[in-house]
Amino acid sequence: KAGVTQTPRYLIKTRGQQVTLSCSPISGHRSVSWYQQTPGQGLQFLFEYFSETQRNKGNFPGRFSGRQFSNSRSEMNVSTLELGDSALYLCASSLSLAGGGSYEQYFGPGTRLTVT
Amino acid sequence: KNEVEQSPQNLTAQEGEFITINCSYSVGISALHWLQQHPGGGIVSLFMLSSGKKKHGRLIATINIQEKHSSLHITASHPRDSAVYICAVRRSQGNLIFGKGTKLSVKP
Numbered sequence: 166k167a168g169v170t171q172t173p174r175y176l177i178k179t180r181g182q183q184v185t186l187s188c189s190p191i192s193g194h195r196s197v198s199w200y201q202q203t204p205g206q207g208l209q210f211l212f213e214y215f216s217e218t219q220r221n222k223g224n225f226p227g228r229f230s231g232r233q234f235s236n237s238r239s240e241m242n243v244s245t246l247e248l249g250d251s252a253l254y255l256c257a258s259s260l261s262l263a264g265g266g267s268y269e270q271y272f273g274p275g276t277r278l279t280v281t
Numbered sequence: 282k283n284e285v286e287q288s289p290q291n292l293t294a295q296e297g298e299f300i301t302i303n304c305s306y307s308v309g310i311s312a313l314h315w316l317q318q319h320p321g322g323g324i325v326s327l328f329m330l331s332s333g334k335k336k337h338g339r340l341i342a343t344i345n346i347q348e349k350h351s352s353l354h355i356t357a358s359h360p361r362d363s364a365v366y367i368c369a370v371r372r373s374q375g376n377l378i379f380g381k382g383t384k385l386s387v388k389p
Contacts, residue, residue, distance in 0.1 A: 207379055208369070210376045210378065213375065255324065270314070270326055272323070272324040277322070
């Protein structure tokens with residue numbers, strides 16, 4: 166079974182631009198989560214989608230948004246990029262949403278975004 | 282104070298040594314995850330546990346829900362175990378929060 170894929174793997178953008186990152190989950194997985202990793206803050210939760218609905222959101226400004234399509238693929242968008250948005254953006258997929266329990270998360274390789 | 286604290290931050294060991302990484306948390310959780318991240322960024326989930334103990338090969342993870350504490354043990358460590366180990370807890374309301382990670386270096 167193919168793993169989680171993310172495109173593009175590397176991206177260089179200029180301050181003020183916007184960017185869209187894509188994540189394709191493992192076949193059959195309906196939940197996709199997005200995370201930002203920086204040297205200073207470590208890993209931080211961005212948002213989680215299940216069945217095309219955002220179920221949880223982290224403490225990030227409104228410039229960060231996402232969506233999930235009917236085939237469970239997900240995109241995240243960052244508008245008006247700032248230097249501090251330079252980070253590794255990871256997505257992870259799981260079979261289902263963690264309600265009363267928790268499900269194994271499978272991580273993609275990440276997209277490394279550099280903002281200049 | 283971070284909701285998930287890991288110790289130590291950095292750890293250097295000789296090949297063959299027994300290694301312990303600790304994780305303490307302060308929130309209600311439904312599960313705790315141990316993750317491994319190699320240079321280059323890829324993250325692999327090692328364990329997901331909500332009680333007791335799990336073992337996979339040379340790796341053992343334990344959790345004490347009452348004390349809000351988990352440990353990851355590596356027996357007979359090997360240079361290929363060199364990586365960053367990250368503890369993450371799934372809040373009762375759903376999202377993951379992460380520790381800062383423990384950078385492990387195993388010398389031959």
